[in-house]
Amino acid sequence: MTTTENFTNGVNVDQLMQTIKHVQDDPALAKFEFRAKNNWIEGGRCVSSVKGFYGVGQEDTTRKETFTMECDHPNVLLGEDKAATPAEVVLHALGSCLTGAMAYHAAANGIEIESAESTLEGGCDLHGFLGLDPEVRKGFDGVKFKLKVKSDATAEQLENLARFSPVFDMISNPTPVSIEIVKC
Amino acid sequence: MTTTENFTNGVNVDQLMQTIKHVQDDPALAKFEFRAKNNWIEGGRCVSSVKGFYGVGQEDTTRKETFTMECDHPNVLLGEDKAATPAEVVLHALGSCLTGAMAYHAAANGIEIESAESTLEGGCDLHGFLGLDPEVRKGFDGVKFKLKVKSDATAEQLENLARFSPVFDMISNPTPVSIEIVKC
Numbered sequence: 116m117t118t119t120e121n122f123t124n125g126v127n128v129d130q131l132m133q134t135i136k137h138v139q140d141d142p143a144l145a146k147f148e149f150r151a152k153n154n155w156i157e158g159g160r161c162v163s164s165v166k167g168f169y170g171v172g173q174e175d176t177t178r179k180e181t182f183t184m185e186c187d188h189p190n191v192l193l194g195e196d197k198a199a200t201p202a203e204v205v206l207h208a209l210g211s212c213l214t215g216a217m218a219y220h221a222a223a224n225g226i227e228i229e230s231a232e233s234t235l236e237g238g239c240d241l242h243g244f245l246g247l248d249p250e251v252r253k254g255f256d257g258v259k260f261k262l263k264v265k266s267d268a269t270a271e272q273l274e275n276l277a278r279f280s281p282v283f284d285m286i287s288n289p290t291p292v293s294i295e296i297v298k299c
Numbered sequence: 300m301t302t303t304e305n306f307t308n309g310v311n312v313d314q315l316m317q318t319i320k321h322v323q324d325d326p327a328l329a330k331f332e333f334r335a336k337n338n339w340i341e342g343g344r345c346v347s348s349v350k351g352f353y354g355v356g357q358e359d360t361t362r363k364e365t366f367t368m369e370c371d372h373p374n375v376l377l378g379e380d381k382a383a384t385p386a387e388v389v390l391h392a393l394g395s396c397l398t399g400a401m402a403y404h405a406a407a408n409g410i411e412i413e414s415a416e417s418t419l420e421g422g423c424d425l426h427g428f429l430g431l432d433p434e435v436r437k438g439f440d441g442v443k444f445k446l447k448v449k450s451d452a453t454a455e456q457l458e459n460l461a462r463f464s465p466v467f468d469m470i471s472n473p474t475p476v477s478i479e480i481v482k483c
Contacts, residue, residue, distance in 0.1 A: 121369040124340025127405035130377055135429055145425035147410075149386045149439075154396030157309025161398050165383045167349050171375050178373050182383040186395035191355050193314055193403070199349045201396035201466045202333045204388060207347035209476070210337030211370035212385035214345050216428070219377070230483075232338035241329035244400070244465055245319055254468035255333075257475040263483045270480040277478060281428055282385045284438035285470060290376035291441040292393070292463060292471045296454040299448045 116221035126222035135223075137171075144172050159188040160197060202255065205286070206235040212282035213260060221268065231263035258286065310406035319407075321355075328356050343372040344381060386439065389470070390419040396466035397444060405452065406458035413449035442470065 121128045138145045147170040153163045159249065166181040186201050188194025199207070210233050221228050237255035242248040264273055277283070284290075311313045322329045331354040337347045350365040351358065370385050371376025383391070394417050405412050421439035426432040448457055461467070468474075 123410065125344070127377055134377070134422060134425075135431070138425055138431060142426065145429075145431075146422070147425065148420055148422045149384060149390060150421075151387055151390035151394055151419045153391065153398060153411070153417045153419065155398045155402065158402055159399035160309070160393075161395035163394060165387045165391065168373070168387075170373075173374070175373065177375065180380070180381055181398065184368070184388065184389070184391045186392065188398070188399070189352070189354075191359070191361065193311055193318070195443060196362055196364070199368065200333060201392040201399065201464075202469075203335055203352075203366070203460075204368065204392035204395070205350045205457060205466055205469060206333060206335035206387040207337065207349065207368045207422065208370065208392065210335055210347060211343075211388070212347035213478070214337060215343035215370070215372070215385065217343055218339065220430075228339070233337045235335045235337065236332055238330070238332045239333075239465060241318075241322055241331065243468070244463055245322060245329075246404075246463060247319070247322060247370045252468055252472070253463060254465040254472070255474050259477050261479045261481065263481050265378035270482055274478050274480050275458065277480070279428055279430060281423060281438040282389055283476060284427070286435070286474050287388075287476045288438070289473055290361075290439050290470050291442050292464055292467060293347070293441065294396055294397070294458050295443070295445045296458050296461070297445065297447050298454055299449055 116284045123222040123225065124218040124228045126219055128222050131219065131223055146170070159192065159194050160185070161186050202237060202239065206237055206258065208287055209258065209282050210260065212280040213277045214262065216280035217273055217277040220279050221266070221273070226268045226272070227266060231262060231264045233260060233262040235260050307406040307409065308402040308412045312406050315403065315407055328352070344372050345376050345377065368410050386421060386423065389471040390421055390442065393442065393466050393470055394419045394444065396464040397461045398446065400464035401457055405450070405457070409454055410452045410456070411450060415446060416446045417444060417446040419444050
């Protein structure tokens with residue numbers, strides 16, 4: 116027997132449909148927990164490592180590589196400029212997630228994406244971070260995401276697919292963050 | 300005349316105090332805009348590049364390096380597992396930002412941090428992303444940040460310093476994201 120895999124947009128559509136069926140049959144399989152370890156280097160410079168996660172009803176055993184990522188700050192923000200700032204890293208995660216969500220949901224709907232590239236811009240005002248004005252927020256006052264897509268679908272259809280993005284949800288809606296600090 | 304630089308936690312405290320004074324003298328210097336370009340590879344795999352930003356009243360000319368970052372998804376989420384997921388990248392940005400904010404504000408307050416390391420956990424339920432249940436959110440239902448710190452300050456003091464984090468604000472409070480899709 117020959118198995119022909121059915122790919123659209125680089126997504127294995129058969130596997131995607133099986134995943135949906137498995138989750139419908141056993142809702143517990145849908146629970147995921149992602150994790151990161153973070154180590155402070157100095158100033159505004161940190162390094163994270165990412166490997167283990169929980170999903171599909173078990174602790175993952177398939178990921179072989181530990182991914183390491185750094186953050187730093189440019190000289191004008193008192194850093195050594197060894198890596199992108201945390202705010203820029205958020206833009207990377209957001210752009211990747213909106214685009215990936217569009218590609219997955221397009222595949223599930225038989226919509227082909229030929230190419231996609233985007234720019235993201237986030238503005239902020241240091242009065243917030245520096246604690247100089249409690250009325251000014253510390254994070255971005257907003258993010259502009261502009262995506263150029265080559266596809267037969269309409270821009271409205273593509274936007275509706277992109278809006279399934281988990282990181283878009285995390286940024287545009289409040290996500291509770293608990294902070295526990297332990298002295299050692 | 301000898302200039303002695305005054306560093307605490309790897310932060311140049313004199314430069315930090317000058318930055319605060321400059322912003323107080325000319326509020327327009329506090330406006331920053333960070334940017335990323337994102338290119339879709341296939342499926343849930345993307346690469347971002349980060350270089351230019353606006354801040355301190357001008358387009359930055361000091362950053363020499365373009366930082367590139369990837370996202371992918373593990374096999375169980377139909378990816379090739381070439382890089383961390385966007386959700387994990389958010390944890391990296393959040394942990395780095397909370398820790399960096401603590402280090403900067405501690406320095407400004409004469410509090411020394413000897414070491415800091417943290418773990419971050421974010422849970423989600425695929426019923427949201429897959430569109431199987433509109434009541435289930437697509438992103439994390441919450442993030443747990445646990446930070447071990449070696450410092451003479453109290454845990455409460457340190458938490459109050461970490462809460463200046465811009466990414467903590469972006470995640471825990473709603474940040475408007477505009478989406479513009481252009482067909483090409």
